[in-house]
Amino acid sequence: MTEHKVKAYAATSATAPLGPYPIKRRQLRDHDVEIDIHYCGVCHSDLHTARNDWNWTVYPIVPGHEIIGKVVAVGSKVSHYRLGDTVGVGCMVNSCGHCAACDEGFEQHCHTGATYTYGWPDSSEEGGITQGGYSEKIVVNQNFVLRVPDTLDMAAAAPLLCAxxxxxxxxxxxxxxxxxxxxxxxxxxxxxxxxxxxxxxxxxxxxxxxxxxxxxxxxxxxxxxxxxxxxxxxxxxxxxxxxxxxxxxxxxxxxxxxxxxxxxxxxxxxxxxxxxxxxxxxxxxxxxxxxxxxxSMIGGIAATQQMLDFCGQHGIGADIELIHMQDINQAYERMLASDVKYRFVIDMASLRNAG
CATH class of the missing domain: 3.40.50.720 (NAD(P)-binding Rossmann-like Domain)
Incomplete structure (x- = not known):
């Protein structure tokens, strides 16, 4: 499978509203999983990054690290997932895998630096920067993909990947x-x-x-x-x-x-x-x-899977308001005004079906 363009929404500067911005997803590698994104939660970190509040944003930037979708392709050596599985991707998409923190299951504290889902250096991505879940698809190493229990509502499960x-x-x-x-x-x-x-x-x-x-x-x-x-x-x-x-x-x-x-x-x-x-x-x-x-900062992959399984057993999802991708800028303003109970989640069909 070759590198291909997908629809996405990006910020192109700290003051520009987010808008349509096609991006390329990498060619599927042996251990990669390609995911059609169905829902993506909206986190305050997305807003801070889009507006460069932390002074590290590289533009253009596609936010989104509360990703829920379906597996549509797998690399030749993928053993964890099959086509059609419901999966999630949270705040990380890679780490060194061999430092003391990674060995103990705390990939978020990787001594050489975890690779975060958007805005992070990654030579395998177009422009050398990761791009997040405000997009149609994402390609992620299977070790950073999470299984979402069938008992959970997909949209309400999205914020579980961060919140x-x-x-x-x-x-x-x-x-x-x-x-x-x-x-x-x-x-x-x-x-x-x-x-x-x-x-x-x-x-x-x-x-x-x-x-x-x-x-x-x-x-x-x-x-x-x-x-x-x-x-x-x-x-x-x-x-x-x-x-x-x-x-x-x-x-x-x-x-x-x-x-x-x-x-x-x-x-x-x-x-x-x-x-x-x-x-x-x-x-x-x-x-x-x-x-x-x-x-405390997020959690490792094993802990995140444990949390998802627990939520599946107890029927726990986030309280959400579902929005269209085209409404993201208004959602950001409402977040700043604390006008949401309690998380916005984007229905990515609104992006996929846009002209």
Whole structure:
């Protein structure tokens, strides 16, 4: 099979709206899987990359790393997948495969650098840069393709490839299960998945939010109560309770009010914010209580497959709003205004069928 052009949507500069931009997908190699993309989730990382908020974007850029589709071709040495399988591709499409991190199943922490699904150097791709899931097709090494359980709705499964694994990883690392008490800070795309997964694992879940009016949604998703972070009395009432706090807030914020709510040896894990912490952490509360603050980024391939299988067994998908590819720029503006419950997912038939 030769390299071929496919329809896609790309940003051509930090200020240009996304629009149609054909790209080439590589020739199928021995261990590659070619996927017809049916659905692609919309992540805040897509928006940040399209607008070069992190100062590393190479244009043109096709975002999208929450990819669900069907296998339409396989390389001669592919053993994991067959034509017609429902599969997913998340935030990574390759890694070195032999460093200590990769050997332990943490490809996202590859010592030589994982290859991410879009905007990342890759000599095998046109222009030497990976391009993501806002497109008709993608070609990926079988080791970075994930099997999607048939019990899951394909569209609702798309955000599991980023929001799902990002929240699953700290829950698993902390050994969360029956008897655990988990707090989730923030109720957005990440927060709603953290509540669903923690509850399904058997934990008692509390939403901590600065905004009133979230109680009905939080309880529907699986939380047992809601605490307003701006209410000192409510925060004091949950002191020393939580084994784990999953902090999904995507901007700099004061972590100090949350630390006293951790139990002895409890941990607060940042999954939404990248950057310096302001104000500084008060180490007294950590040292005296054996508490810690850590960070977590997505998860390895094995952990992602474990998460998908768990979601398939428990019927867990994201709460989504399905959109057409042609509406992506409006979706970005709505994301900035927090006007989505809780993830946009693109129906890629809208791109495939466009003139």
């Amino acid at each position: 799902g694994i990002t929240t699953w990883a700290p829950l698993q690392e902390a050994g969360i299960g029956p008897g655990s008490k988990v707090a989730v800070v923030g109720l957005g795309g990440l927060g709603h998945m953290a509540i669903k997964l923690a509850r399904a694992l058997g934990a008692e879940v509390t939403l901590i939010t600065r905004s009133a009016g979230k109680e009905a949604d939080a309880l529907r998703l699986g939380a047992s109560k809601v605490v307003l972070s701006s209410d000192a009395a409510q925060m004091a009432a949950v002191a020393n309770q939580f084994h784990l706090i999953v902090d999904t807030v995507p901007y700099a914020h004061d972590l100090n009010p949350y630390l006293p709510t951790l139990s002895h040896k409890g941990k607060l894990v940042l999954i939404g914010y990248l950057g310096p912490l302001e104000p500084a952490l008060d180490s007294v509360v950590m040292i005296m209580g054996g508490r810690s603050v850590a960070g």
